[in-house]
Amino acid sequence: xxxxxxxxxxxxxxxxxxxxxxxxxxxxxxxxxxxxxxxxxxxxxxxxxxxxxxxxxxxxxxxxxxxxxxxxxxxxxxxxxxxxxxxxxxxxxxxxxxxxxxxxxxxxxxxxxx
Amino acid sequence: xxxxxxxxxxxxxxxxxxxxxxxxxxxxxxxxxxxxxxxxxxxxxxxxxxxxxxxxxxxxxxxxxxxxxxxxxxxxxxxxxxxxxxxxxxxxxxxxxxxxxxxxxxxxxxxxxxxx
Numbered sequence: 434x435x436x437x438x439x440x441x442x443x444x445x446x447x448x449x450x451x452x453x454x455x456x457x458x459x460x461x462x463x464x465x466x467x468x469x470x471x472x473x474x475x476x477x478x479x480x481x482x483x484x485x486x487x488x489x490x491x492x493x494x495x496x497x498x499x500x501x502x503x504x505x506x507x508x509x510x511x512x513x514x515x516x517x518x519x520x521x522x523x524x525x526x527x528x529x530x531x532x533x534x535x536x537x538x539x540x541x542x543x544x545x546x547x
Numbered sequence: 548x549x550x551x552x553x554x555x556x557x558x559x560x561x562x563x564x565x566x567x568x569x570x571x572x573x574x575x576x577x578x579x580x581x582x583x584x585x586x587x588x589x590x591x592x593x594x595x596x597x598x599x600x601x602x603x604x605x606x607x608x609x610x611x612x613x614x615x616x617x618x619x620x621x622x623x624x625x626x627x628x629x630x631x632x633x634x635x636x637x638x639x640x641x642x643x644x645x646x647x648x649x650x651x652x653x654x655x656x657x658x659x660x661x662x663x
Contacts, residue, residue, distance in 0.1 A: 475656055476638055476640075476654030476655050477638070478654070479651045479652070533595070534580055534582075534595050534603070535580075537590040537591075538589070540589060
């Protein structure tokens, strides 16, 4: 079946540091890929998405590129802020995320220190 | 828009009791999803509906779990009888399915269930 693997946390960085959260996936078909963010006490919010190989999703300074050859979708940000502290989930959907449920990674807890 | 609404936000119950979680999706959305989040297993899809019809309930852990969607604006997830291992945060999400595109799922704030 489909699966998503992402780096375990917590990841602790100083403000303005460069961020990378690794994500790799296993899928039988050609999935769409997503990054969701969860702030304390809240539900998940879509951060960015990509639907085909070499697509780059971007939002709020975060970026991730769909790499089919390495089955990866790593999340990056050039300069993190304290407000970026949250749990980040990588996810995939075989049929696009609207018609079918999402398969999530375990989540990476990001802590940004001033 | 009020977003996806879930109630209650917190539920504490004793083992063996019936628990009903409620969800109101975003108006106009035609797909609804129930997820469970635990430390051990992360986020798991339990069941999803398209146009009020259950499409895939293979994620429902046991017969003690059941879900209904009587109309486009309301869904319930029921656990009967509840057990301590059902303790988790349960999320409802909705989306608008047009042509199997990468549609965004909008999540509710979740219901934190504790079974003692």
